[in-house]
Every structure is written in C-alpha cells, then in structure tokens.
Amino acid sequence: MSKAYYIGCIKCGRSREELREAGKLEDLETWERCLDCNRAVEPLWEDGDNLYTYDVEGRHFVMTKQELENRRDRARGIPAEPVQNNPVEHPAHYTEGKIEAWDFIADQNLNYFRGCALKYIIRAGKKDPSREIEDLEKAVAYLNRELARLRENSGGKCETS
Numbered sequence: 001m002s003k004a005y006y007i008g009c010i011k012c013g014r015s016r017e018e019l020r021e022a023g024k025l026e027d028l029e030t031w032e033r034c035l036d037c038n039r040a041v042e043p044l045w046e047d048g049d050n051l052y053t054y055d056v057e058g059r060h061f062v063m064t065k066q067e068l069e070n071r072r073d074r075a076r077g078i079p080a081e082p083v084q085n086n087p088v089e090h091p092a093h094y095t096e097g098k099i100e101a102w103d104f105i106a107d108q109n110l111n112y113f114r115g116c117a118l119k120y121i122i123r124a125g126k127k128d129p130s131r132e133i134e135d136l137e138k139a140v141a142y143l144n145r146e147l148a149r150l151r152e153n154s155g156g157k158c159e160t161s
C-alpha cells in the first residue's frame, strides 16, 4: 500500500492540516480527534472511487471520494481560528525531527497497536521526563497486544519466513 489518499476527519471532510490550522485538532496520545465533530482523524486509503480505513480487524469502507469532496466543500464554510504553537494541536514531543509521528504511522500504514507503540517510543523522555520508563512500558504493552493478535491469527504456528 502506498501513501494515504487523505488524512483527516471523516465526518466534516477537513484534512489534518486544515484542522490543525483552525485549532480543531486534538492530540489524545494515541489518536487524534476533530474537535468540531468528535470523530477520529485518520488516514483513508483509496481503491478505485472508494476510500477505506484499516485497523486490526481489516478493511472498512468509509465513503466514496466524491462524498469526501462534498463534505470538505461544506466544511469550508466553518470559520477558521488560526492557532500558532498550540501545545495541544501540535505538541513538540511529536514534532521533533523532520517527520511527524502521525504522518509516519499513516505513511507506513501501521495498525492501531503498532502505531500506539511507536507514539509512546517517540514521546518517551520528551513529553514528561519523569515518565520515560512508564511510556516505554506502554510501548511494550502495545507491542505485546500486537504479538498476541498475530499469534492468535496464526493459530499458534511460528512464522519461519
């Protein structure tokens, strides 16, 4: 799978960047939310005219590309409230380096557990230095969940490749 067709709110159709500029993007540690819609901001993957999300359970149809464009056009009427250096919408502990954690997770199409593990690894020692160990333990916990899922799916067989 290549780059996501779109990363944004699937209800109002605004992209992640638009929401951030409008001060409507909230970082909830392991996912992001559109504050106007109270919906997850996530990558959508295209297949023909349709857009899908992927999670641990597989692929889910969301809407057609045309529907996304329609929603986006409607949402553009919502007045923007520019916010700069907002620690909630654009926290420094996830934006250090050239690529933001969320963009990397989406670009790599990591599932929920792998994405969460990565976010905790990235923020460990940065967001709150006193909780560095706790953050890394959370990363391990998410990786263990992913391993449990894979082992369950493979029926207990070991992968040899």
Ligand SMILES: [Zn+2]
Pocket (backbone or CB within 6 Å): 009, 010, 011, 012, 013, 014, 034, 035, 036, 037, 038, 039
């Ligand atoms: Zn929205």
